[in-house]
Amino acid sequence: MKSIQKYDVIIIGAGAAGLMSAIEAGKRGRKVLLLDHSRKIGEKIRISGGGRCNFTNTNTHPSKFISKNPNFVISALNQYTQNDFIDLIKKHNIEFHEKKLGQLFCDGSAQQIIDMLLSECEMAKVILRKGMVVENIDKQGDQYFIDANSEKYSCESLVIATGGLSVPKIGASKFGYEIAKKFNLNVIETLPALVPLTFNEKILTMCRELSGLSLAAIVSFNKTIFEEGMLFTHRGLSGPSILQISSYWKLGSNIKINLSPDLDIHKFLEDRKKSNPKQEINTIIAEILPKRLAHMICKENDVSGNISELPNKILKELSDAINAWVIKPIGSEGYRTAEVTLGGIDTNEISSKTMMSIKNPGLFFIGEVVDVTGHLGGYNFQWAWSSGYVAGQYS
Ligand SMILES: Cc1cc2nc3c(=O)[nH]c(=O)nc-3n(C[C@H](O)[C@H](O)[C@H](O)COP(=O)(O)OP(=O)(O)OC[C@H]3O[C@@H](n4cnc5c(N)ncnc54)[C@H](O)[C@@H]3O)c2cc1C
The missing domain is CATH 2.40.30.10 (Translation factors)
Structure with missing residues (x-):
């Protein structure tokens, strides 16, 4: 029998939210494994904002988000603001500009954002595995067990960052919603949005x-x-x-x-x-x-x-x-061209302070998979950064 590979934190989904969460948990000295089923990391970032990534908005405010509970976003947006992300961009010398209405874009290419996040992951000693198909997830005691690519993994904190259903051809899947249902969490009906x-x-x-x-x-x-x-x-x-x-x-x-x-x-x-x-x-x-x-x-x-x-x-x-x-x-x-997915994991199921499931300690949901949808203009990435940061502090 294969031995179990033990981690403190396992994050499934290496998109915007998953990468940010991995960086933050790694910076806290946690042993972090970041898994993605895709072979290319950060595809949505790469194609975003016409290839220049509208990475945040200077007007970020809870009113720019749609959710059954409009107050849910407040804590995460306060814990990690648009200015925190702008500071990170500046630290990496990425040139950017405001296009209109507070929308910030890279002067160069969205790839700069992906490279920045990957280099931060490396500095935080995050282990990144691509092309990983998760076959099963279980909980025993206070540990989560994950079967992926015929390997066995365990962790104390499991973070689901698999995004929404938009643009399936670059890796979107309903995985996050299925895991939520498996752990008895309510999922608000999903619909294509910004479409x-x-x-x-x-x-x-x-x-x-x-x-x-x-x-x-x-x-x-x-x-x-x-x-x-x-x-x-x-x-x-x-x-x-x-x-x-x-x-x-x-x-x-x-x-x-x-x-x-x-x-x-x-x-x-x-x-x-x-x-x-x-x-x-x-x-x-x-x-x-x-x-x-x-x-x-x-x-x-x-x-x-x-x-x-x-x-x-x-x-x-x-x-x-x-x-x-x-x-x-x-x-x-429909989802073929929608930028985002409305609905998702019911925010009543998650602590707005930590992004952890209330019913299942150690299980976190972040980013677009949660019932939080931003307006057009960089707000969806800001939600990914903010919710990812928060889970990174508590996972
Ligand atoms: C064309 C387009 C342009 C956009 N432009 C902007 C923009 O300029 N500004 C903005 O704010 N927002 C934009 N968005 C929205 C933004 O991309 C998303 O809101 C954001 O990427 C969500 O981050 P996430 O980490 O939650 O999910 P994602 O970035 O979608 O990441 C999810 C990750 O999980 C992985 N995954 C999925 N299923 C599984 C599974 N079963 N097993 C393992 N891994 C899995 C995926 O491969 C992916 O890497 C755009 C979206 C699209 C489609």
Whole structure:
């Protein structure tokens, strides 16, 4: 029989949260094993932020996170702040810049973040094993036993950092949720989030014709509002404002889009009718919106001719189609393109101070596998760093 390899801490999942947790536990002198089933480490970091990794946000605040318990994130975000991560970046001489809205990106490449985390792991004497398939996990007494690649391991603290379900082709799996269920922890229903939305044939045809066109828009669902860029694609709607609202939108409901956030179109058209009654409506709308979109909206609303010929009721309908376009998505592009997963391990099951399971001492959950989802803009990585740091202090 093979002998059991003993560690103080075993972390499953060497993504953002797992790497951070391993570094911190290692720095405390714990004997740490970090396992991943992938052969490439930090793939999500590598592809993030268009290859430049939006690694945190200077505006990090609990209000930027979605969870059944909105207060859950407070402790971890206070224990390890965005400034702590920025200090780490500076220590490694990684150049960075703010793109917009407090979003910090590497000047160079996301690989710099991966290299930084791996070098910190090395300094903290973390043992990293890639291509490890975990076959079984059990608890006996106060020890956890792990079977992986036909080897046996044991540890006092087991940290689950296997992330969410988004982008399965780079290693996402439901492993974390299954382990939670095995240890009798509740899992909140998961859904793709920060994901492009899809539409019925009529709107889809419009989107296809406008594919590639982007503009600033206010997108809202009930009282939740985002004002950022929006993009028409050959599959539907995307861009930051759509990705953001996708985390709140509920199947069967409408979203509202203001395609001209800075202008009250109805008032503008009334004024124009008085000042230049002979002007063609298509030309007027093209002053406000990109030409292709202007023509499409006039066509869809069946308006043409001089503005003087259009009754006020028609002008109001046209204005609403621009300032308050109400549409019903039929779904999303799903986990294939979603940046994150909504839902996950119920935060009622975990201590917000330590990230340890309340029912199972020694078992920790960190990062995206937990029911915490950040807005777009570096918040998801900050959650991975903060929750990883916390588990690193207590595991
Ligand atoms: C295209 C894209 C772009 C993004 N851009 C940004 C951005 O710029 N800023 C931002 O804040 N967030 C961004 N995100 C979100 C961010 O990447 C995640 O929220 C973050 O990586 C979550 O960290 P994690 O450690 O919890 O999970 P992950 O980083 O997903 O790591 C989980 C790890 O667990 C491993 N694993 C999974 N199952 C198993 C198993 N059964 N056995 C062993 N190992 C396993 C995986 O291989 C992986 O290495 C982006 C996401 C995507 C998909």
